[in-house]
Amino acid sequence: MHSPVFRDMFKLPQSDTGKKSVSEFNPDNLDVVRMPDNGYQFIYFLKAIYERSFFQANKAVGFSDEIATSIIVLADKYDMQDLYREATHRLSGLPYSTTFAAFELRQACPHTTAQAAHSPRTRRVNITLEPFFLINAARRLQTRELLKMLPIAFYFATSMTAEALTDGVARKVLHKTLGEYGREVLDPEDARRCIEAKPKLVKASQDATRCFSLDTANLSPACAAKQRRSPCRVALERLSQAAAGADLANNTSPLKSREGWFDKRCTDAPMNKLCKDCQAHIKRLHKEAREKVWNDLKKLYDLEAWP
Structure with a gap:
């Protein structure tokens, strides 16, 4: 570990040690660089x-x-x-x-x-x-x-x-x-960026948790194609109600993974359980939405030409 800056400091002319005066902050009469x-x-x-x-x-x-x-x-x-x-x-x-x-x-x-x-x-x-x-x-x-x-x-x-x-x-x-x-x-400009980003992140949280809403697009293609009210449709309806009750969308943390909450919800009771394909589909949608937020962060904070 070395520094060419500190190394070259020793090349500076040293003062005459005989003329230096002792002080409270330099009791050993050493050369000092402020x-x-x-x-x-x-x-x-x-x-x-x-x-x-x-x-x-x-x-x-x-x-x-x-x-x-x-x-x-x-x-x-x-x-x-x-x-x-x-x-x-x-x-x-x-x-x-x-x-x-x-x-x-x-x-x-x-x-x-x-x-x-x-x-x-x-x-x-x-x-x-x-x-x-x-x-x-x-x-x-x-x-x-x-x-x-x-x-x-x-x-x-x-x-x-x-x-x-x-x-x-x-x-x-x-x-x-x-x-x-x-x-x-x-810096005031950076504080402004953070304050102005708050509503944008809330909107991003809503987008990232839309996969838990009552929408057939959140079911696997096979389950979404079923005409009658399938068990997965019933489970998705209950899931959307639980997501609304947990208030997952109204926050400034759209990157936070909700998979743990989702897994627990699916295993709490048989009536809440989606089929494996639907579970995998919802997790994929959730991850893709969060990854989009990640990819958009630079634009969201207007960092293209920062500072």
């Missing part, structure tokens, strides 16, 4: 370099998007490519998937990182998403890796409270003696 970087970001950056255990996958602190983006910003600035790649890899292990298939896999293990999802030795960690850090880092750096995560970051940001969208979120404090680090606030 950095313009944010202090809270620099702490995470140094910890990632000097305390490798701080960055291990089995540490809860390693799953913070705030920490990862802080390291990414400074690793990019100081051209530490190895550290940049490691931090972006860990960030993608959070729910900031770059493909729909990865997002689907991530939903199956919501409390662990993607890299650790299949490891029985990895303990479950509650992850608090703070997508503002990723959005702001992407706005600043505009690197390919961060831009690929941007649509899903905006999607998660939209579900945050109106207060958070306008006032930002508090940065974490590693130690109380270090004081407050202030708040991470979205």
Whole structure:
């Protein structure tokens, strides 16, 4: 792990050590280069370099998007490519998937990182998403890796409270003696994108759950072709009533899979059970609708020419 920026700093002319004065902040008379970087970001950056255990996958602190983006910003600035790649890899292990298939896999293990999802030795960690850090880092750096995560970051940001969208979120404090680090606030244009996307996501949720409605198109072709009221038609009618009662459509989470709810509904009682072909048909429609939402995220948030 090296940085050509830090390497070249040692080529700068050094001051005459005999003329330096001792101060409270420099008791050893060392040459000091004052950095313009944010202090809270620099702490995470140094910890990632000097305390490798701080960055291990089995540490809860390693799953913070705030920490990862802080390291990414400074690793990019100081051209530490190895550290940049490691931090972006860990960030993608959070729910900031770059493909729909990865997002689907991530939903199956919501409390662990993607890299650790299949490891029985990895303990479950509650992850608090703070997508503002990723959005702001992407706005600043505009690197390919961060831009690929941007649509899903905006999607998660939209579900945050109106207060958070306008006032930002508090940065974490590693130690109380270090004081407050202030708040991470979205650019006004990005906050506007999130606010304007809310009704669009509700509409997308309605589209993604239309497969549970009373429509013969939601039955398998064989069952839909039957003239009389078949058991699957009766089951679909009850399914649509249950979906309305569960209020699956009126939310801003159209990417959320409802397969678990659907499977439970089909197994609760024989009268609710659709045939296997109809179940597979509805699941396929649900997945296709959600995948369409995924593919439309960039357009939904007007990210084609972002920022």
